[in-house]
Amino acid sequence: MVSMLENSKKTSFEKVTIKEIAELAGVSRTTVSRVLSGSDFVNKNTRDRVLEIIEEKEYKPSIIAQSLRTNRTRTIGLVLADIENPFYSRVAKGVIDAAEAKNYNVILCNSNNDINLEERDIRTLTERGVDGFLLTTVELKMKTIENLRDKGFPFMLIDCKLDIPGVNYVVNDDYYGAELATEYLINLGHKKIFFLGNRKLLSLRERFRGFKDTLKRYEINNTGNFVPTKFIKTGGIYDIEGIIRYLLSRQENITAIFAGNDYLAVKSIEAINNNGLKVPEDISVIGYDNIKISSMIKVPLTTIRQPKYLLGKLAAEQLLEILENKSDKKARRVILRPELVTRQSCRRIGIQKLEERRC
Amino acid sequence: MVSMLENSKKTSFEKVTIKEIAELAGVSRTTVSRVLSGSDFVNKNTRDRVLEIIEEKEYKPSIIAQSLRTNRTRTIGLVLADIENPFYSRVAKGVIDAAEAKNYNVILCNSNNDINLEERDIRTLTERGVDGFLLTTVELKMKTIENLRDKGFPFMLIDCKLDIPGVNYVVNDDYYGAELATEYLINLGHKKIFFLGNRKLLSLRERFRGFKDTLKRYEINNTGNFVPTKFIKTGGIYDIEGIIRYLLSRQENITAIFAGNDYLAVKSIEAINNNGLKVPEDISVIGYDNIKISSMIKVPLTTIRQPKYLLGKLAAEQLLEILENKSDKKARRVILRPELVTRQSCRRIGIQKLEERRC
DNA sequence: TAATTTATTGGAATCGATAACAATAAATAT
DNA sequence: ATATTTATTGTTATCGATTCCAATAAATTA
Numbered sequence: 001m002v003s004m005l006e007n008s009k010k011t012s013f014e015k016v017t018i019k020e021i022a023e024l025a026g027v028s029r030t031t032v033s034r035v036l037s038g039s040d041f042v043n044k045n046t047r048d049r050v051l052e053i054i055e056e057k058e059y060k061p062s063i064i065a066q067s068l069r070t071n072r073t074r075t076i077g078l079v080l081a082d083i084e085n086p087f088y089s090r091v092a093k094g095v096i097d098a099a100e101a102k103n104y105n106v107i108l109c110n111s112n113n114d115i116n117l118e119e120r121d122i123r124t125l126t127e128r129g130v131d132g133f134l135l136t137t138v139e140l141k142m143k144t145i146e147n148l149r150d151k152g153f154p155f156m157l158i159d160c161k162l163d164i165p166g167v168n169y170v171v172n173d174d175y176y177g178a179e180l181a182t183e184y185l186i187n188l189g190h191k192k193i194f195f196l197g198n199r200k201l202l203s204l205r206e207r208f209r210g211f212k213d214t215l216k217r218y219e220i221n222n223t224g225n226f227v228p229t230k231f232i233k234t235g236g237i238y239d240i241e242g243i244i245r246y247l248l249s250r251q252e253n254i255t256a257i258f259a260g261n262d263y264l265a266v267k268s269i270e271a272i273n274n275n276g277l278k279v280p281e282d283i284s285v286i287g288y289d290n291i292k293i294s295s296m297i298k299v300p301l302t303t304i305r306q307p308k309y310l311l312g313k314l315a316a317e318q319l320l321e322i323l324e325n326k327s328d329k330k331a332r333r334v335i336l337r338p339e340l341v342t343r344q345s346c347r348r349i350g351i352q353k354l355e356e357r358r359c
Numbered sequence: 360m361v362s363m364l365e366n367s368k369k370t371s372f373e374k375v376t377i378k379e380i381a382e383l384a385g386v387s388r389t390t391v392s393r394v395l396s397g398s399d400f401v402n403k404n405t406r407d408r409v410l411e412i413i414e415e416k417e418y419k420p421s422i423i424a425q426s427l428r429t430n431r432t433r434t435i436g437l438v439l440a441d442i443e444n445p446f447y448s449r450v451a452k453g454v455i456d457a458a459e460a461k462n463y464n465v466i467l468c469n470s471n472n473d474i475n476l477e478e479r480d481i482r483t484l485t486e487r488g489v490d491g492f493l494l495t496t497v498e499l500k501m502k503t504i505e506n507l508r509d510k511g512f513p514f515m516l517i518d519c520k521l522d523i524p525g526v527n528y529v530v531n532d533d534y535y536g537a538e539l540a541t542e543y544l545i546n547l548g549h550k551k552i553f554f555l556g557n558r559k560l561l562s563l564r565e566r567f568r569g570f571k572d573t574l575k576r577y578e579i580n581n582t583g584n585f586v587p588t589k590f591i592k593t594g595g596i597y598d599i600e601g602i603i604r605y606l607l608s609r610q611e612n613i614t615a616i617f618a619g620n621d622y623l624a625v626k627s628i629e630a631i632n633n634n635g636l637k638v639p640e641d642i643s644v645i646g647y648d649n650i651k652i653s654s655m656i657k658v659p660l661t662t663i664r665q666p667k668y669l670l671g672k673l674a675a676e677q678l679l680e681i682l683e684n685k686s687d688k689k690a691r692r693v694i695l696r697p698e699l700v701t702r703q704s705c706r707r708i709g710i711q712k713l714e715e716r717r718c
Numbered sequence: 719t720a721a722t723t724t725a726t727t728g729g730a731a732t733c734g735a736t737a738a739c740a741a742t743a744a745a746t747a748t
Numbered sequence: 749a750t751a752t753t754t755a756t757t758g759t760t761a762t763c764g765a766t767t768c769c770a771a772t773a774a775a776t777t778a
Contacts, residue, residue, distance in 0.1 A: 041726060068424055071733075096467065108437075297652075389737080402757085425736080428734080
């Protein structure tokens, strides 16, 4: 009764500490701590009494104080290249779910595809005392990563295959995915295929490699896949309209575009339409990522599906394993396989070119 | 030189503490702390010496220790209803940007539109010691909010207009937005309009109010806007296909659907198409939110645009102001105005009904 | 009965910072 | 020359937990 009265008087946010619990239970803080940490050697009666008071007072140990003492925060950092990009937000969901399942929290940074912000975010996170972090980097500096590794700070890369010792990652097999896409186009009869994408970005570099190698394997000569720099705006953003106009004007009879990601694909289709041509009738377009909108646009997009949720989930799980088990130095590298999703943005081209059908 | 040698020997992650800095500089920890906290009363020579050593040792104060002592973590929590929903991820970006601008970090929780997870998240965040948090709640329990308020824990609601004393929010004016949408449809000649959306959700409730009131204002009788429960799956998810089939079968000559959000609108259009009808020829559909895909789908969606980034940014800024300035108890309620975005999913219906054109 | 284990508990140091208060030396006023 | 201010710095307690080590009481063994 008295305690209820006291409670109702309490207006501002006051915290119960372990000291109070100890006093109320007539034991030492040590004992309360023991009760808290599960089972050590505490007498059953004592334990019950302490637990009762803990419950009554709704005592929760201060995570901050615990962190200071134990040097673990049960927090991991997540550096997202772009939270608004559905690819990354799905990855983030996987990360958050995996973290929460193990009673960890996630501090989120958004690097905005900016390598400088990315480094700032990494610094912020380490200073803030996260136990480890996950990095979805898009154009990473080798030095930064090596530095992190050498400091012994636990981290994993997401969707960034960097094969240097002591660096772990969970990635989609971009090379294989690009093979899938390219083979698909080739089987539809395409030979003049343009690869659209910023090859500075790690995953796009892999996709481009897969593309090139596949063409070679089929003995198809393909030249000039370079986007003139004048179409690349600050921050590596492409002027898709400009690129498409340029491609069409080159009169090279390009029959297909392999867009490095679905965003580029969607924009390309728009641009192609704006130039009076149609997809897939005049030009086939294949994307990469299978983001949600790719099935919803005017011409549902043929693309490569990547396990995104899994990417985040596995990465987080691997990181947490490392954290729970600091000694083990074994390499943790997971490579996930993408799949082809055929929709309607690519069509077969054959010996006789079908006449354009107009509605 | 010696120190460099030492550094290169250091393999694991070792932290420099204020104590070491103090010893190296030949001053007390207090003095170092003073230097750190900007300008107190420290002799310029001393300060310079300390700063030099801080720089040399790359010393960063432990945020955990600071937090414990000062009872401030420079961390805010963000409970997102669904990080994968582009609406919320844009909001999140606004929040993160505003927080980082003031040197705060964001701990992200994803409540998955689940009210139980939401409460768990709130608990997690308060226990973790965030300074305050932002809540994008979708179906909140009044009790939870009142409880938080009574405990004096700083928080703000995002896009959830809850007018009880001591509760602050930044919201879009859903009522007004719904007025805009409804008026637009009415001006196009629609009278039989169906409102599609879960009216348990706060913002949808507001939209429905705006919808109803506008119809009344135009003296239009509208009945039966209730979705039969059999089409509502667990978690409040709608079986849109079922609903649309049901609507069409009712033979009530519905000419327009006001979808409570763009997702519902997009799905509705798909469902309508699947039933052999066309948008907007047979049925007009207006959405709400103006998410990215709404302009990219087959029939670009007419919808209501909401300032999403601003929503998050302002909410975070308000919260931080509260945190920096604990004494001020003034109400912080911001109401943002949405706008109509006309695209192609609605058409005028007139006296003579145009014959269906087929391609 | 004395000696040794075992079970249970508490004291005090510690994690890395901040802050109230005290202390000293130098500068100024009387 | 003495008293009082001012500038600068240090001492120590504290935030809220954990943990090493010691202490006590009870139980067991010799």
